[in-house]
Amino acid sequence: MSASSSTANLAAPSQQQEQQQRHAHLDASNSTAAGDASTSSPSNLSTREHRRNASALSSASATPAGSRPSSPTFQEIAQKAVISAVKQVDESKLDPHPDSDPDDDDDEHERERRRLAQVWAGAAPTTPYRHLFVSWPHQAIKKTFTIGVSAEDPNPPIFDMPQREVTERSAASxxxxTKHSPINATVHIIKGVRDRGDKNLGKPVTVSAKSVLGNVVLKVPEYHGSRPLHLRAKTTKGDLTVFLPASFAGLLTWKSESGTLKLSQAIQARYKRLDDRAHKHRGTAKIIPSVASGNRGDACELINKSGTITIMEAGEEKKHEGCSVM
Structure with missing residues (x-):
């Protein structure tokens, strides 16, 4: 009796344990099914994406340093390209020229505006420059030029590199x-911003023409600057003809070995000889202004070996026959 009761007591706990395990298994199955249902429902899609991103981040952080990351998908590459393109468009709207300095653009615009204003104000037919140098040994120089103190230096030079000794001693030039060809040039001189109100003589404005075997015709239609005007024309074998502006006021020197000096009627009225006695082949005189130009200190030097030296006032181009030999 005691043995059977003890056996029954031992069997009872085992049956209870089996029942408990069976109930636990059923509960686990129910919870798993509920979890799958909640995951697959549309309302929990965002939660599933967050869990997937979190697992991806955790797996990426858990990847060893020496391991190779997985290559991006085509969708990820396309998304990055779209984001980069949108960013570039936004930056271009904010700054269309990111590498340019706005101050440089303003300065360039101001220089161009000033240059155009000088051209129209001075009635200059060509673009003004500060220093011009033309050296054509075997070609005639028949052009119209425009210079000005406040004009820009061309870089690179329009014709040839200006001579350093000329640019150092001249405000504009x-x-x-030329050697074997003639020169017929008209030089306009505009009044720049730097000339206004300048009471000091300062550096002169230089205009020079030189030929060896050719005639030289040099015209300066007008000049209203405050700086002195220096004109120089020279030829070995040929005639010299110079047209002075009405405002020219200063010293005139001329020299010719076998040539003669001719003056127009307007220049004769302004010509005051400074020599003690007249000389046939050289002379020094003062040209008084026909308009009020003050004591500017202009100078004109004319040299040839053989040929006629003719001095006229600007605007007398058609009165060449009326010149008198001095």
Whole structure:
């Protein structure tokens, strides 16, 4: 009796344990099914994406340093390209020229505006420059030039590199040189911003023409600057003809070995000889202004070996026959 009761007591706990395990298994199955249902429902899609992103981040952080990351998908590459393109468009709207300095653009615009204003104000037919040098040994120089103190230096030079000794001693210059050809040039001089109100004489404005075997015709229609105007024309074998502006006021020197000097009627009225006695082949005189130009200190030097030296006032181009020999 005691043995059977003890056996029954031992069997009872085992049956209870089996029942408990069976109930636990059923509960686990129910919870798993509920979890799958909640995951597959549309309302929990965002939660599933967050869990997937979190697992991806955790797996990426858990990847060893030496391991190779997985290659991006085509969708990820396309998304990055779209984001980069949108960012570039936004930056271009904010700054269309990111590499340019706005101050440089303003300065360039101001220089161009000033240059155009000088051209129209001075009625200059060509673009003004500060220093011009033309050296054509075997070609005639027949052009119209425009220079000005406040004009820009061309870089690179329009014709030839200006001579350093000329640019250092001149506020503006136009130098023309040829050997075996003639020169027929008209040089306009505009009144720049730096000339206004300048009471000091300062550096002069230089206009020079030189030929060896050719005639030289040099015209300066007008000049209203405050700086002195220096004109120089020279030829070995040929005639010299110079047209002075009405405002020219200063010293005139001329020299010719076998040539003669001719003056127009307007220049004769302004010509005051400074020599003690007249000389046939050289002379020094003062040209008084026909308009009020003050004591500017202009100078004109004319040299040839053989040929006629003719001095006229600007605007007398058609009165060449009325010149008198001095």
């Amino acid at each position: 136009c130098v023309l040189v």
